[in-house]
Amino acid sequence: MQFDDLLTEQRNHRSTHIDRESTLEMVGTINREDHRVARAVQKQLPEIAAAIDAAYPKFDQGGRLIYVGAGTSGRLGVIDATELQPTYGLTEQQTFGLIAGGNQALTHTLPSVEDSPELAQDDLAAVQLTENDVVVASAASGQTPYTVAALKFAQEHGAIGIGFSCIEESPLAQLADYPITPVVGPEVITGATLLKAGTAEKMVLNMLSTGIMVKSGKVYQNLMINVVPTNGKTFERAKKIIAEATQTSTLAAERALDRAGNNVPLAIVLIETKGTIAEAKKLLDATGGHVSQAVKLSDDVHQV
DSSP states (O other): OOGGGSGGGSOOTTSTTGGGSOHHHHHHHHHHHHHHHHHHHHTTHHHHHHHHHHHHHHHHTTOOEEEEESHHHHHHHHHHHHHHHHHHTOOTTTEEEEETTGGGGGTSOOTTGGGOHHHHHHHHHHTOOOTTOEEEEEOSSSOOHHHHHHHHHHHHTTOEEEEEOSSTTOHHHHHOSEEEOOOOOSOSSTTOTTTHHHHHHHHHHHHHHHHHHHHTTOEETTEETTOOOOSHHHHHHHHHHHHHHHTOOHHHHHHHHHHTTTOHHHHHHHHHHTOOHHHHHHHHHHTTTOHHHHHHHHHHHHHO
């Protein structure tokens, strides 16, 4: 497919007069197009769920969640990985983003780097992929040479390959183990894929990473329980999370957190199971750190 033929590069007949619209009309046009993004992503929910179900067991087994892309797509991947670290208590080794051109490309447009398959292979080789790793490769057009080569390299080394693009049957979609292709249509400003395509990617990455974190036990109920209390603010947040999760007072939460050595999941299991620290640790070890499974296991044991 020629570049000019790509749906993401075609003109949008609904915005051809945007330069003559009032400001209110202009933002209304943009907003109506954004509504199309949510509907396009909705059509991909089965594909997103399948990708999550394939990815989280690998992450549970010590695999890494690695994002790859160029330009806007690469930057959004780096953002998602970076935000996962404080939100779910992950390290920089567990999740990170690779962008064509390296860190300089986060704030500068670098010519030609997205056209280099060799650069992608070098970047992926440097992180020493394993069969437990999950690589999320994103490109609005689905044919960026850097991104396609990165995904191919990852798969050749046993990693799961998830491919995000806004073009059905693109090279990236055809290559991916789990293709996700919300078709958002032409952009409000022709070819400006930082708009609808970028919004679609952010929505999809949010679902993917949140789903993997939930399935991997980083969430209890709807609370982010892997917060690490390192200062006054995070200590208060940890107490609030424990209190809300267990429907107890912040004083009881503080006492449990102290007994658990500032380990929030352990404190929650301690309160929920009404056992000892040793018993709570044993339950968490038996369930791979999944709080909800640990609590259920305790309930099952007591019902026998």
